[in-house]
Every structure is written in structure tokens, then in C-alpha cells.
Amino acid sequence: MKVLLLKDIYKLGRAGDVKKVADGYGRNYLLPHGLAVLATSAALKQADQIRTEATVAREALNQEMSGVAKQLDGTYLAFPARAGETGKLYGSITPHMVAESIKTKTGVEVTRRQMDFEPIRTLGEHKIHIRLTMDLAPEVTVLVHREGEAPALPGAKAEAEVDTNGEAIAEVNAQAVTETVATE
Secondary structure, eight states, rough: EEEEEESBBBBBOOOEEEEEEHHHIIIIIIIITEEEOOOOOOHTTTTHHHHHHHHHHHHEEEEEHHHHHHHHTTOEEEEEBBBOHHHHEEEEEEEHHHHHHHHHOOOOOOOGGGGGHHHHHHHSEEEEEOHHHHHHHHOEEEEEETTSSSOOOOOHHHHTEEEEEEESSHHHHHHHHHOOOHHO
């Protein structure tokens, strides 16, 4: 079945595109929800108008959501979890858990359907893309660490190596060791 898309549909196409879809998908989902119409000659004449209106609406939505995307981009979330010796989790970190964590940390409400990942089942760092619009997909980093161990956050290492005067502690320690060896 050929349909003319009225709205942007993730992984299918943008508004104004003519796509061939399965009959059941078109008849049972796209047409009843007002996302598409049958690609008849009369509908195809309106394709350019639909395309231009959708482009204007898409730009407005992208501009509105760009602030949210900046807020989410680079967010770092840490999850403690029980894991075996091989690093495989006894449970998993689900999209729902990540959405709740994002809401508490940034105040931005994200649904689990906006995230493109399967449940996380291993220790380590995982990159997750959050689909705000067709064009905006900020990246969030999820660190899964063992329960009882401190997570190795990226900013914590740099802060630990700098003292209150702004001098690197590692350099000061290296000089002290060198002076101690030289005096003995």
C-alpha cells in the first residue's frame, strides 16, 4: 500500500514523503491515527504543501527543543548494580530506570520510548541517544558500576588532581619524591 505521510514518523520518513508500507501497518495504524493518507492523485497534489508546512513546524520544534538537548547532551548517570565476576549484571538497567534518573538529575521528563537502547546487562560505560525530535538526539552516558564501589566519574579525576591553589598535586608529589631520593 502506498501512503502519503502527513507527519514525521521515526524510521519511516518525513511529512510529505510517499512510502510503500505493509497493508496492515497502513490500514490499522497510519490511517486511523491521522499520520498518513492513501497516495491518490489528489493527495499527491498536496504533497508539496504538506512538505513545506512540516518543514516550518519541524524548524520551530527543533528551535524550541534545542535548549533541552543542550541540557541533556553530555549528562552522566551512574547506576550501582550487582554483577558477577565476568561483569554481567544479575538484573538490568532498563529505559524506565534511565528516564527516572534523567528526570531527577536534570528535571527533564523523557519517556522510555524516546531512548534507543536495549536494557543494559553489563558493567561499564554505555552511550544512549535520546530522540527529542527527528533531528535532535542528545547523547547521555550511563555508567554501570558494582554495588559498594565508587563510580569513576569523568570530572572526579580532574578535581582530585588539583589542589586549592590550582597546582597539580601529581607534580607536587613527584617533586617531593625526587627531593626525598636526592637527600638520602
